[in-house]
Amino acid sequence: MLMIKAVIRPEKSGEILAELSEAGFPAVTKIDVVGRGKQRGVKVGNVVYDEIPKEMLIMVVDDEHKDDVISIISRKGKTGQAGAFGDGKIFVSPVLEAYTISSGTKGL
Template sequence: MKMIRAIVRPEKAGFILDELSDAGYPAVTKIDVVGRGKQRGVKVGNIHYDELPKELLMMVVEDQAVDEIIRIITKSAKTGDGTYGDGKIFVSEMEEAYTISSGTSGL
């Protein structure tokens, strides 16, 4: 199993979630977050914004689904204009998962 965490623009989150659901991946946790990437925020005039609003999408999936999910998120999150801030995707190993109500392990 793998955990996929994607930090994306807030205006893209709904579209990404729809695309994931349509592809058969409806189970996602969405969290409002703030942060900055390599660009160290945004400067507008004399004001510097270093805490930019983003959405964190988290999901745990079987190993064979990772490539498809990354493709869906990347395609859906990209603004196409080549600017910074479209987001980042992190993939990590997930050792175990348990359903609280039943106590069963696995997805």
């Protein structure tokens, strides 16, 4: 199992979630977050905005579905043909175990 965390532009969230659900990946946790990437925020005049609103999508998938999920998030999260700074990041981490709280069953 793998945990996929994607930090994305808020305006791309609906499109990404719809595509994930349609592809058979409806289980997603969405969190409003703020932060900045390598570009160190946005400078407008003399003001630097270093807490840019983003959304984080978190999901756990079987290893064989990793590429499908990453492809959907990358394709739907990109702005324009080539993308742009601030489109986001995707992080993949191993998950050793998962349990359903209500039943205590192990696995997804």
